[in-house]
Amino acid sequence: NEINAAARMRVAANEKAEAEKIVQIKRAEGEAEAKYLSGLGIARQRQAIVDGLRDSVLGFSGNVPGTSAKDVMDLVLLTQYFDTMKEIGASSKSSAVFLPHGPGAVADIATST
Incomplete structure (x- = not known):
């Protein structure tokens, strides 16, 4: 068994x-x-x-x-930049995020891509 x-x-x-x-x-x-x-x-x-x-x-x-296509894309990039800044600022759980901010910051981002 x-x-x-x-x-x-x-x-x-x-x-x-x-x-x-x-x-x-x-x-x-x-x-x-x-x-x-x-x-x-x-x-x-x-x-x-x-x-x-x-x-x-x-x-x-x-x-x-x-207006050229570049002008429009620069405007879109600027809008997205400010939307990103708003989202980071609105979140209470944001960690330290370093984004260039100042005159020409968005243009610097646009030319570096």
Whole structure:
């Protein structure tokens, strides 16, 4: 009886280990799929931003004579800079963040990219 019980315990332990292995594999596959889909979402978001910027540049350049695409992009960059500053200032959990700030800071950022 003890031999049969020990054999059944070994089989049960192997089955339990196999079940845990399958659970871990399925969990890893799920995480990989989630990361893949997240990457697709980020890529689509960035494409939408680029499309929106292109439309804005074309619309602004067409409606305001004498402006170039660079003028519009500088304006967009300035707006994003101030939005970033606002978000950092609004968060109570902000750590120290060093951003150039002063006359020409945004132009310096624009020329360094």
